[in-house]
Amino acid sequence: MSEPATERVTAVVIGAGHAGLSASHFLTRRSIGHVVLERGEVGNSWRRERWESLRLLTPSWQSNLPGQRYDGTDPDGYMTMPEVVGLLDRYVASSRPPLRTGVNVTSVRRAGDGYAVTTSRGELRCRVVVIASGACNLPSVPSLAEGVPPSVVQLTPFGYGGPDRLPDGNVLVVGASATGVQLAAELARAGRPVTLSVGEHVRLPRTYRGRDVLWWMDASGVWDERYDEVEDLTRARRLPSPQLVGTPERSTLDLNALTEMGVELVGRLAAVRDGRALFSGGLRNVFSLADLKMERLLDTFDAWSGEHACDDLPSPERFAPTRAPATPRLSLDLRSGEIRTVVWATGFRPDYSWLDVPVVDGKGALRHQGGVAESPGLYALGLPVLRRRKSTFIHGIEDDAREVVDHLAGFLAVGR
Ligand SMILES: Cc1cc2nc3c(=O)[nH]c(=O)nc-3n(C[C@H](O)[C@H](O)[C@H](O)COP(=O)(O)OP(=O)(O)OC[C@H]3O[C@@H](n4cnc5c(N)ncnc54)[C@H](O)[C@@H]3O)c2cc1C
Numbered sequence: 090m091s092e093p094a095t096e097r098v099t100a101v102v103i104g105a106g107h108a109g110l111s112a113s114h115f116l117t118r119r120s121i122g123h124v125v126l127e128r129g130e131v132g133n134s135w136r137r138e139r140w141e142s143l144r145l146l147t148p149s150w151q152s153n154l155p156g157q158r159y160d161g162t163d164p165d166g167y168m169t170m171p172e173v174v175g176l177l178d179r180y181v182a183s184s185r186p187p188l189r190t191g192v193n194v195t196s197v198r199r200a201g202d203g204y205a206v207t208t209s210r211g212e213l214r215c216r217v218v219v220i221a222s223g224a225c226n227l228p229s230v231p232s233l234a235e236g237v238p239p240s241v242v243q244l245t246p247f248g249y250g251g252p253d254r255l256p257d258g259n260v261l262v263v264g265a266s267a268t269g270v271q272l273a274a275e276l277a278r279a280g281r282p283v284t285l286s287v288g289e290h291v292r293l294p295r296t297y298r299g300r301d302v303l304w305w306m307d308a309s310g311v312w313d314e315r316y317d318e319v320e321d322l323t324r325a326r327r328l329p330s331p332q333l334v335g336t337p338e339r340s341t342l343d344l345n346a347l348t349e350m351g352v353e354l355v356g357r358l359a360a361v362r363d364g365r366a367l368f369s370g371g372l373r374n375v376f377s378l379a380d381l382k383m384e385r386l387l388d389t390f391d392a393w394s395g396e397h398a399c400d401d402l403p404s405p406e407r408f409a410p411t412r413a414p415a416t417p418r419l420s421l422d423l424r425s426g427e428i429r430t431v432v433w434a435t436g437f438r439p440d441y442s443w444l445d446v447p448v449v450d451g452k453g454a455l456r457h458q459g460g461v462a463e464s465p466g467l468y469a470l471g472l473p474v475l476r477r478r479k480s481t482f483i484h485g486i487e488d489d490a491r492e493v494v495d496h497l498a499g500f501l502a503v504g505r
Contacts, residue, residue: 108471109221115494167335225437236361252279258429269434288357
């Protein structure tokens with residue numbers, strides 16, 4: 090029997106989240122033949138990998154995609170997961186990308202002057218590949234999790250199904266960025282005693298001078314800062330997500346709010362030894378640093394509003410410093426039965442296990458310059474500070490996708 094002919098296409102886009110769909114928008118505009126391959130359904134990460142109560146922390150008026158502006162009735166609200174999926178489904182219905190769902194990419198390797206893309210449905214050959222497979226495919230769990238006694242249930246946000254699905258008893262949440270503070274608050278509201286382990290974090294108020302803090306990030310240009318202007322790009326790319334939650338009340342969810350809910354704050358989880366969780370001291374310093382950075386950011390907003398004659402805005406505000414417990418606990422016996430569950434809210438990472446091109450560094454990050462990877466014709470979208478500070482966010486994709494596809498088109502035109 091003869092082998093089926095290998096399909097050839099100019100460009101392959103991997104992933105049908107907002108990044109892959111936006112890449113397709115600009116490829117179509119430039120009449121570049123392509124397919125979008127998605128292992129699950131459109132918006133698979135939002136459908137399958139987020140927890141039920143999650144809402145976007147970005148307001149709806151920011152949920153714009155190339156060629157599609159938010160036109161709903163609640164621009165200042167924060168979308169639920171089904172609403173985000175609806176947003177992407179509507180985008181697909183109107184833009185009709187050349188989409189193939191249920192196609193898992195299992196390998197991408199150099200072949201001739203392009204790439205061979207192996208999938209669960211056969212192989213394709215292409216000149217260029219856009220990796221839009223997401224920055225948060227897997228939860229990052231520190232290796233010290235191995236020391237947690239087997240009597241304690243360990244969960245990541247991928248397996249978190251809400252307070253009712255956890256064993257009875259106390260919960261240790263490790264990590265106090267957006268995910269950690271949101272899950273700690275939900276568990277505390279459900280009556281669970283919660284201990285929250287806090288390392289370096291980004292504190293932000295939900296609203297500032299009457300506007301959503303993300304309005305300020307946008308208006309003042311902070312979010313538009315380009316990757317080649319950022320002082321310490323490596324650090325910027327590793328910055329944890331801000332302590333924010335999207336609720337109908339637009340409430341601030343900082344560590345003071347959690348303390349008021351009865352959450353116990355402890356330092357960074359430094360080790361698990363002989364069944365004991367050991368926390369770093371110096372909580373006060375960690376809090377002061379986050380407070381200071383927030384104030385500096387608010388100063389930037391105030392300076393911007395001063396220069397732009399925003400007379401209609403209320404006067405500058407300042408917020409109470411983060412209150413540290415008088416004597417924070419330095420250790421917790423995980424064998425005592427007090428803590429029944431540990432939730433690892435310690436971040437997410439991309440999965441490039443299928444990428445057989447040597448462009449991934451020792452820490453699992455893709456090596457690239459503004460989305461142009463270190464292999465001719467290989468591109469990426471949707472990674473932290475890819476081309477701007479806003480790169481991973483829904484509203485950040487349009488500028489990045491346009492510029493990355495511009496580069497890609499130039500590459501194809503030159504024929505190198
Ligand atoms: C908990 C959480 C909350 C967030 N909240 C916000 C927010 O409030 N506002 C905001 O703007 N952003 C938010 N983000 C950031 C960001 O918008 C999302 O991570 C978003 O999903 C990224 O879009 P993407 O298209 O880059 O990747 P994804 O949405 O992850 O899409 C990647 C797609 O690629 C597919 N894929 C992966 N590997 C393969 C493969 N080998 N073969 C085929 N298909 C593959 C996946 O199934 C997936 O559908 C949040 C992220 C997280 C993790």
